[in-house]
């Protein structure tokens with residue numbers, strides 16, 4: 320059964336052992352709890368899309384293993400069409416919900432990257448990992464699984480390597496190797512979509528050398544594995560998001576979690592890398608190339624919603640769209656730039672011998688730098704158009720708007736080009752999109768932009784640029800680089 324509908328997906332989550340916490344309490348049912356249900360709801364919507372003739376071409380793809388139609392996030396990104404399909408799906412998901420669907424994103428990317436890295440490992444070292452990932456991939460497809468991806472470690476002191484940390488658990492590591500599997504422990508941080516996933520694809524947090532062998536581990540862990548505790552984090556707008564008022568988002572909400580692995584046993588068939596440190600750099604390289612090409616589509620999809628929210632807000636304030644058309648154009652340009660740089664990276668990519676399509680590294684990292692910049696400008700314009708009522712802290716709560724004492728007067732005060740409730744809902748969406756839980760991790764999601772800048776610096780052919788410029792200037796040779804000044 321490769322394809323699940325939304326209700327079957329929800330039912331499968333309900334069968335799992337509760338191990339997700341928030342506000343110090345265990346969440347008994349992630350499909351119903353206010354902190355998690357909207358994320359589950361948006362992922363369920365993506366499952367339902369498989370049965371909608373209009374949306375299924377975006378949300379499904381042909382399996383490279385069985386040839387069957389599968390949920391797109393259960394398939395190999397084996398062509399430029401497939402990686403562009405990832406971008407299209409992400410933009411469509413954001414258009415539906417305004418926010419991120421972690422449970423169909425980073426874990427899927429991790430699975431794809433492991434497909435390529437294990438291929439290399441088997442070829443070079445005869446490890447047998449690729450056969451394991453094939454079987455695991457088939458299991459994911461057969462069960463229509465949603466996967467979170469856990470790469471980021473808690474890290475500890477950023478100036479020290481994992482092996483130098485006072486608390487070794489700051490980075491997830493292999494504690495013990497047994498004949499039938501491994502025991503892992505430590506913390507992964509800021510992991511998206513865990514509450515809505517079935518399993519977590521765990522990858523090393525960075526490229527490492529030999530001294531960090533214990534931290535070079537990739538595996539797949541059920542979300543409810545024994546020894547794993549999931550702590551949902553606080554969102555900027557939690558109190559309001561989780562109340563039932565009409566000023567709370569209706570279509571989706573990002574969930575982020577800290578994962579505490581307290582001696583979690585992983586059987587051998589789910590271990591895809593264990594100590595092979597030389598391959599961790601490649602793994603991170605392939606991951607960021609795929610992820611940072613696609614993330615331009617995420618923020619573009621949210622930017623589309625911001626355009627719509629700004630138009631609605633202008634109208635609710637009593638002003639026509641055309642009063643802000645130049646600003647709206649700039650918002651749309653920002654959206655299309657990140658989308659297009661990502662698509663460019665995909666088109667300029669190349670096939671890996673394993674069958675994976677890897678977007679161009681340079682363009683993908685350039686895209687990350689823009690994703691960390693342009694959406695913020697889009698948010699500023701969205702707030703600019705909307706007025707102060709949509710900025711942080713200016714909007715009365717639902718409960719206040721319903722107060723028997725002053726609620727009626729507040730609603731009259733909120734009314735403008737539209738009635739108070741319409742304007743309140745429109746303003747609340749702008750606030751959520753621009754300063755609240757709707758923000759899709761433009762800055763650090765998919766890695767910090769400084770890392771991307773380092774890659775751009777490393778990959779651009781600076782000497783060729785200087786030589787070309789010298790030739791065009793009519794110089795036989797360009798000026799020599801001055802020797803570094805002695806201190």
Ligand SMILES: Cc1cc2nc3c(=O)[nH]c(=O)nc-3n(C[C@H](O)[C@H](O)[C@H](O)COP(=O)(O)OP(=O)(O)OC[C@H]3O[C@@H](n4cnc5c(N)ncnc54)[C@H](O)[C@@H]3O)c2cc1C
Pocket residue numbers: 421425468469470471473474477478508509510511512575758759760761763764765766767768769770
């Ligand atoms: C919305 C969102 C969703 C996310 N989803 C996921 C997910 O699903 N899975 C996942 O694995 N991760 C996820 N992350 C985590 C994300 O990948 C990390 O936040 C990101 O890699 C940055 O790591 P950090 O937060 O530890 O920041 P830090 O590493 O603390 O970085 C902070 C700043 O310090 C700089 N810095 C760090 N170390 C050094 C150093 N040694 N020298 C100089 N400068 C340094 C960085 O460049 C950055 O500017 C998500 C994050 C966000 C915000």
